[in-house]
Amino acid sequence: xxxxxxxxxxxxxxxxxxxxxxxxxxxxxxxxxxxxxxxxxxxxxxxxxxxxxxxxxxxxxxxxxxxxxxxxxxxxxxxxxxxxxxxxxxxxxxxxxxxxxxxxxxxxxxxxx
Amino acid sequence: xxxxxxxxxxxxxxxxxxxxxxxxxxxxxxxxxxxxxxxxxxxxxxxxxxxxxxxxxxxxxxxxxxxxxxxxxxxxxxxxxxxxxxxxxxxxxxxxxxxxxxxxxxxxxxxxxx
Numbered sequence: 001x002x003x004x005x006x007x008x009x010x011x012x013x014x015x016x017x018x019x020x021x022x023x024x025x026x027x028x029x030x031x032x033x034x035x036x037x038x039x040x041x042x043x044x045x046x047x048x049x050x051x052x053x054x055x056x057x058x059x060x061x062x063x064x065x066x067x068x069x070x071x072x073x074x075x076x077x078x079x080x081x082x083x084x085x086x087x088x089x090x091x092x093x094x095x096x097x098x099x100x101x102x103x104x105x106x107x108x109x110x111x112x113x
Numbered sequence: 114x115x116x117x118x119x120x121x122x123x124x125x126x127x128x129x130x131x132x133x134x135x136x137x138x139x140x141x142x143x144x145x146x147x148x149x150x151x152x153x154x155x156x157x158x159x160x161x162x163x164x165x166x167x168x169x170x171x172x173x174x175x176x177x178x179x180x181x182x183x184x185x186x187x188x189x190x191x192x193x194x195x196x197x198x199x200x201x202x203x204x205x206x207x208x209x210x211x212x213x214x215x216x217x218x219x220x221x222x223x224x225x226x227x
Contacts (some may be wrong), residue, residue, distance in 0.1 A: 004155070042117075042201050042217025043156065091155050101146065104155030 004105035006092050012111045018080035025094030034067055034077050043091055046071045050082040082112045119202050119218030126192055127226050134221040135186040136202035145178050146184035146203040151198045194225050
């Protein structure tokens with residue numbers, strides 16, 4: 001079974017630019033998560049989707065971050081405008097249902113200069 | 114908010130040695146998970162614990178859910194070079210919670226000398 005796919009793997013942008021990340025979850029997985037992992041830290045949840053609806057976005061900095069999962073499958077996470085402190089690995093994870101432990105993708109490493 | 118204290122921060126051991134790391138919290142958790150993350154990869158689930166006092170093994174790995182529900186440990190026996198990586202604990206409070214309620218520790222970086 002194919003795993004969680006993320007792209008791009010790496011991205012370098014200047015501060016105040018915008019950037020978007022893409023995630024394709026495991027086929028059939030209704031629950032999708034975006035995490036932010038700053039160097040030296042564990043992952044921190046940004047947003048959780050159930051199908052195409054948002055379940056939890058309490059830790060998403062909504063002034064600059066947005067995410068969508070329009071058809072309940074693929075998802076995109078956008079940052080606009082980026083700040084230096086947004087440099088991190090952005091991980092996508094999916095599970096068949098919220099109570100089941102999720103599988104993580106390889107992540108996108110973002111560097112803001 | 115809830116926080117996890119994971120220790121040690123890093124370990125440098127000889128191949129063949131046993132390894133022990135732990136996580137503690139001031140809050141009660143109802144689930145403890147242990148992950149391993151290799152460079153450039155996402156975390157991979159190693160062991161999941163759902164019951165206080167539970168002791169679970171996965172090959173050379175053994176993890177326990179503390180009886181107070183505020184701590185968990187992970188042991189690796191007879192370490193090998195491929196055990197190198199960062200190990201994260203994660204806890205979830207509340208019953209029937211989702212992955213989204215997970216709190217992660219800061220990780221233990223394991224280095225193994227052949």
